Amino acid sequence: MKYTKDHEWLRVEGDLVVVGITEHAATQLGDVVFVELPEVETMVAEGDEVCVIESVKAASDILAPIDGEIVAVNEALVDNPALVNEDPTGAAWFFKLRLDDMSVLDDFMDEDEYAELIG
Amino acid sequence: MSDPIGTENLLRLELHDLHVALGGRMVPFAGYEMPVQYPAGVLKEHLHTRIAAGLFDVSHMGQVILKPKKSLADLALGFEELVPVDALDLPIGRQRYGMFTDANGGILDDLMFANRGDHLFVVVNAACKAADIAHMKANLAAVAEVVPITNRALLALQGPMAEAALSRLVPGIAAMRFMDMAFLEWSGVELWVSRSGYTGEDGFEISLPNAHAKAFAEALLHEPEVQPVGLGARDSLRLEAGLCLYGHDLDQTTTPVMGNLTWAISKARRAGGEREGGFPGAAKILHELAHGTxxxxxxxxxxxxxxxxxxxxxxxxxxxxxxxxxxxxxxxxxxxxxxxxxxxxxxxxxxxxxxxxxxxxxxxxxxxxxxxxxxxxx
Missing domain, CATH: 2.40.30.110 (Aminomethyltransferase beta-barrel domains)
Known part of the structure; x- marks a missing residue:
C-alpha cells in the first residue's frame, strides 16, 4: 500500500490502482453521511477534485492522486456512507484508476513514511 | 483532513483538562479551545442526546448580572430600551428569549434573560459577549451596574433523561418548568439552574463556581444516562430544532421579523401594546410586523x-x-x-x-x- 500527503491510500490491483482514504483521515472527518462519486470512464489529472465526502459537520474533497482514467467506482458508498468510517482501508474504496505508467507509484509514501507524517 | 489548527492565544475552559481526558477533540471556537466531539463522534453524541442525556460545556458563553441602581422595575424598563421584549412583566424565577437590536432593526445578538428577584441575569453568545457587555454598560449606566460573571462555568444537560439524571444530584430541579430559573444547591455549592437549552430537548443549563465545576461535571457523567457531547452535535441538534445560530442565521442585516422570531416580540412592545416601541429600530420592526418583510x-x-x-x-x-x-x-x-x-x-x-x-x-x-x-x- 502507498500513501499520499492528502491521506489517501493507493493499492495496486492487477493493472489498476484502487484509491481510498486512510483510517486517520476517516477519524479526522468523523461520521461520513454523504459520498458523491465520479463518472466511470472519466480522465482525471492529478489534483482534480473527483469525489465529495461529507461528514455531519463538514465537506471535503478527494483529489485524484495521479493522472489516469477512472474505470470503476464503489457505488456501495453512496447507499452506505458510514462504510468509510467502518472499513476505510477495505470495503470503503472510492475508485479504481488505470494509469499509463505504474512506476509513478514509487514516488508515494510507504506505510512507515505515512505513519511518520501523521505522527 | 487538515492538521490541527494552531491554538495560540485561545482561552481555555475551566474544564479543559476534563475534556482532554474524555478524549475531546479541541478546536478553536469564539476565541476558546472547545471540544467539537468526543470519541463517540458527532452522530452518536447527537442521537444519545435525543434518547438519553448529553452534557455540554457552554462556559464560553457570557453570563452577566444586571444589578438595579434604583428598582428592578426601573432596570427592566431600561433593559426594554435595548430589546423588543417585555422585561417589566417577566415574573420572578422566569427566563425569556430576546435580542439586542440596532437602530436599523438588525440583531446585535440573541440572548436569554431571567428575573432573579432582585436583579436580572443575562446569558449572551460567546462571540458577542465583549460587545454585548460594552453595549449594556453604555446604555444601562443610569439604571444598572453591569457585572460580567467570569468565575462560573456553564454546563447544559439536555435530553429526555436529563431530569432523571440531574434530579439524583439536585432533587429540586424536577419541580421546574420550561424557562424557569432557580437557585438550587449541590454539596453546599450554589447552582443557578434554568430549564432551557439549545437542542430542542427538555433539559437544563447549570451555572456554578469554577472551583466546583469539575466535580459536578464528573458527578453528572457518572450517571448512567449521561455522555459528554461536543460542539458538533450541539450544532446539528439546534439545527434540527430550528434554532438560530448568531453570526450565521442572524446578524445585523436581519431583523427579528426577517429571522422568523416574531413570536419573541412581546405584545406589550408591539403596535397598540402598553409600551409600544421604544427599542432600537422599533420603527422598522413595527412596520415589518404590520406589512411584512x-x-x-x-x-x-x-x-x-x-x-x-x-x-x-x-x-x-x-x-x-x-x-x-x-x-x-x-x-x-x-x-x-x-x-x-x-x-x-x-x-x-x-x-x-x-x-x-x-x-x-x-x-x-x-x-x-x-x-x-x-x-x-x-
Whole structure:
C-alpha cells in the first residue's frame, strides 16, 4: 500500500490502482453521511477534485492522486456512507484508476513514511 | 483532513483538562479551545442526546448580572430600551428569549434573560459577549451596574433523561418548568439552574463556581444516562430544532421579523401594546410586523442526499432568491436539512427552489421548522 500527503491510500490491483482514504483521515472527518462519486470512464489529472465526502459537520474533497482514467467506482458508498468510517482501508474504496505508467507509484509514501507524517 | 489548527492565544475552559481526558477533540471556537466531539463522534453524541442525556460545556458563553441602581422595575424598563421584549412583566424565577437590536432593526445578538428577584441575569453568545457587555454598560449606566460573571462555568444537560439524571444530584430541579430559573444547591455549592437549552430537548443549563465545576461535571457523567457531547452535535441538534445560530442565521442585516422570531416580540412592545416601541429600530420592526418583510428565514429540505452548507445559493429559474445560512445532515431526521433566507414570495411552506451545489442545480423544498419535534416541559 502507498500513501499520499492528502491521506489517501493507493493499492495496486492487477493493472489498476484502487484509491481510498486512510483510517486517520476517516477519524479526522468523523461520521461520513454523504459520498458523491465520479463518472466511470472519466480522465482525471492529478489534483482534480473527483469525489465529495461529507461528514455531519463538514465537506471535503478527494483529489485524484495521479493522472489516469477512472474505470470503476464503489457505488456501495453512496447507499452506505458510514462504510468509510467502518472499513476505510477495505470495503470503503472510492475508485479504481488505470494509469499509463505504474512506476509513478514509487514516488508515494510507504506505510512507515505515512505513519511518520501523521505522527 | 487538515492538521490541527494552531491554538495560540485561545482561552481555555475551566474544564479543559476534563475534556482532554474524555478524549475531546479541541478546536478553536469564539476565541476558546472547545471540544467539537468526543470519541463517540458527532452522530452518536447527537442521537444519545435525543434518547438519553448529553452534557455540554457552554462556559464560553457570557453570563452577566444586571444589578438595579434604583428598582428592578426601573432596570427592566431600561433593559426594554435595548430589546423588543417585555422585561417589566417577566415574573420572578422566569427566563425569556430576546435580542439586542440596532437602530436599523438588525440583531446585535440573541440572548436569554431571567428575573432573579432582585436583579436580572443575562446569558449572551460567546462571540458577542465583549460587545454585548460594552453595549449594556453604555446604555444601562443610569439604571444598572453591569457585572460580567467570569468565575462560573456553564454546563447544559439536555435530553429526555436529563431530569432523571440531574434530579439524583439536585432533587429540586424536577419541580421546574420550561424557562424557569432557580437557585438550587449541590454539596453546599450554589447552582443557578434554568430549564432551557439549545437542542430542542427538555433539559437544563447549570451555572456554578469554577472551583466546583469539575466535580459536578464528573458527578453528572457518572450517571448512567449521561455522555459528554461536543460542539458538533450541539450544532446539528439546534439545527434540527430550528434554532438560530448568531453570526450565521442572524446578524445585523436581519431583523427579528426577517429571522422568523416574531413570536419573541412581546405584545406589550408591539403596535397598540402598553409600551409600544421604544427599542432600537422599533420603527422598522413595527412596520415589518404590520406589512411584512422582503425576505424571511425558512426551513429547507434538500430532496437528495447531499448536505447543503452555509452560503449555498437558492434559485427559482434564473432568479437568485436566497441562500442557506445553516445546513448539514440531521442525524435524527436522517437526511440533509438547512435553514436560510429567501424572498417573501418564495417563503411559503412547500415552495420549490433549486440550490446550486458544485455547479449542479438540486431541488430544495421550503418546509416548516423545527425538523425534529421539540419536547420542552411546559
Amino acid at each position: 422582503d425576505r424571511l428565514r425558512v426551513g429547507l429540505r434538500p430532496e437528495g442526499r447531499a448536505p447543503m452548507r452555509e452560503g449555498t445559493e437558492l434559485y427559482v429559474g434564473s432568479d437568485l432568491v436566497g441562500s442557506i445560512t445553516s445546513g448539514g445532515y440531521g442525524p435524527s431526521v436522517a437526511a440533509p436539512i438547512a435553514m436560510g433566507y429567501v424572498t417573501a414570495a418564495h417563503a411559503k411552506i412547500g415552495a420549490k427552489l433549486e440550490a446550486e451545489l458544485r455547479g449542479k442545480r438540486l431541488p430544495v423544498t421550503v418546509c416548516a421548522l423545527p425538523f425534529h419535534p421539540t419536547t420542552y416541559k411546559r
